[in-house]
Amino acid sequence: MNDNSKKKYDAPSLAVEELSKGLYESNLKLGDINKKQREFFSNISHDLRSPIAAIRSAIEYLEETPDIGIEEREDLYKLIDKKAASLEYMIDEIFLLSKLSTNNAIVKPVPLPCGNYLEDFFFTNQADSKFNDVDLVLDVPMNFEHVVEIDPNYFDRVLNNLFDNALRYLGEDGKITLGAKVDDSNTHVIISVTDNGKGIDASNIDKIFDRTFTGDVSRTPSGKSGAGLGLSICKKIVEIHSGEITCRSKTGSDHGTTFAITLPLLQSL
Incomplete structure (x- = not known):
């Protein structure tokens, strides 16, 4: 052989x-x-x-x-x-x-002008009576015609969760700001929701999107905690959109919290 x-x-x-x-x-x-x-x-x-x-x-x-x-x-x-x-x-x-x-397929993104979408979302919430005692601010440039690919139904859920979360922990003279800008590389849109609430303790920032996290006492009335799936759902929806959600927050005298969502930019009209 x-x-x-x-x-x-x-x-x-x-x-x-x-x-x-x-x-x-x-x-x-x-x-x-x-x-x-x-x-x-x-x-x-x-x-x-x-x-x-x-x-x-x-x-x-x-x-x-x-x-x-x-x-x-x-x-x-x-x-x-x-x-x-x-x-x-x-x-x-x-x-x-x-x-x-x-099943990521349940989210069906479509191209949308980011500025128009955010304006519609903002003015819908501004008309909601639960925000009557809150100073709502829209910080989106005029003619912000950059296009992102999102599923508006699921993305509404993300922004509604962030608005409701902010509302829950506001004190007197509460303020929530919805903002948008393009990053320095001109490849991504950054959508932000900022509040002047009590803030989140620095030790919990890295945990708040974890579905096993039981809640941040500093962001929960009367020290009550919960499973807090809302932010986990937000993170998952943003990730399905090929994006990223982050949080920065301060406690003390200069308190406040900002959630920033970074999404790929499709084009400019």
Whole structure:
């Protein structure tokens, strides 16, 4: 038999030590993912139990107190309705985050003039009564005709979350500014939402987009915390748009927070 016809043996391109190291690092990453998943489900489980417990307690009290007054009964009904709405909202958030994580195709970006889109969003919110006591400012240059590719329905959700988040933590003379500019390289648009609220502690800035983060006490009324899926959803939606969302914040006398969204620039009209 001709030796040249034999299949040649190819030595492994990686040494055993390198393979072992790669396997070890992969196991570490997998362990970290599993840990974050456990933390996520633990946080979600806690947040879901809270409104359920309140609803059950209110129902039990109604059942055990037949001679309850009309006003107290109405207050309990309102409490049940409020907690049920909270529960429904959290379930919707969990479902949306799950969909975004498994199927990016549900987001359907289209080319839109960034300035026009932001103006429409701003004036819609300005007409909302929940912002009556807030100074809303539009800081977008005139004729800002740069085009970005976004799904307006999902991107509205991002900006609405940032506006609502800002509103929740404003004090007196609250102010929210929606801004936009082109970066120095003229390749990206930077959309910003800035508030003059209490600010976020520096130690939590890197954690706020993590779905396992249970909330920043400095940004939560009465020190209450929650799973805070809103910012995780914002991050996921922005990433699907090939963008990036970042946060910078200060506490103390010069307090305030800015969320900045960087999106690829398609063209200028």
